[in-house]
Amino acid sequence: MVVCLVASTARAQVGYDYAQYDVGFATGINKVYGDAETFTQTQSIHFNLNYNVSPFINYVLELQLGQLKGGDSLKTLSGRQFTNDFTSVMFRGQVQLGELVDYSQNPMLNAFKNLYLSTGVGFVVNHLTQANRYSILMPGYYTPGSNNSNEILIPARIGYEFKIYNKFNEPSFKVDIGYQYNFILGDDLDGYTVGNKNDAYSQITIGVKFALGGITSYRKLITY
């Protein structure tokens, strides 16, 4: 009889359950919008811990490690060319469409229920391993700046989280694709302090997340 009760309860939760905690990693392609005149795409790796208030509301603590590059000392007038071995840590809140709409009756909304917007706050530690400050094409022109700095950043992210369900219909594995723009509250991301705009860097990322545990139920059926 006990076995029958357990089985009955389990069947009632199928499709409603999700893990509250995820761990994940990702890779990103980065581009700096700063004071250097040309762009260079670089790679970074990201590690994250996720607390899922619901399957569609997530809090993400993320660590990013990588390089940011830009400029061309030989071909640009300013002569700026930099390499930043950066580390950033950020905390983001994330809302997926599924939290806001009833996707049970609409295949289109069901398809887009994993589309999300995310923002938060963090900081980036800049360590410039290269920063050409003197121009070659314009002798005497010098761009000042810092080789080591810490700056606050505001991430803004749009993405889609593919949920892969296990045999209990719980989203146990996720593939996360997103575009993130990190507004830097400072001008030293590229090591150059010049002009009148703060720096920023964009990222196209792809990553995976694994459910760690803390299974609980959502008010709606997660999968259709």
Next chain:
Amino acid sequence: MKKLLLIIIALVSVIAGCKIDEAGIPTQTSNSLLVGTWFIKSTTSVDPVYGASTVTSYTALDYYKFNSDFTINESSSQPDTVINSHYSYTNDVSGQKIVIGGAYSGSFTTYTVNKLTTDSLIMATTIVITSYGTTTTTSYIPLTYKFAHQ
């Protein structure tokens, strides 16, 4: 749903509007009087110990050729070489200046332009000479170049 779409559109618009900080990109200043070949006619140096001396034994191989694309060909007869580099020209409240680049980034010489007309260029710089011995001494020697087109 409509609100979310508006937020997405606003976000994408803000991000799409972001680019490099163009206010910080330098621009070159040109002076058509400078462009052309200037032959060195004389140099005058003022040594703090030995006083002023003027050299006039320059040949047709001793010239600076300022090009309109901000490149410069510095020709010398002794030794017989031509060094190709870049120059920049500024004219502000502190006066006219020409900066000529060296062989590598950060290596350059700044000249103050005392006169620039269609047929005459006079510019000056300061040579720094450091002597190493029991004591290290540094001498600053003003050097003035006089150029002409012919």
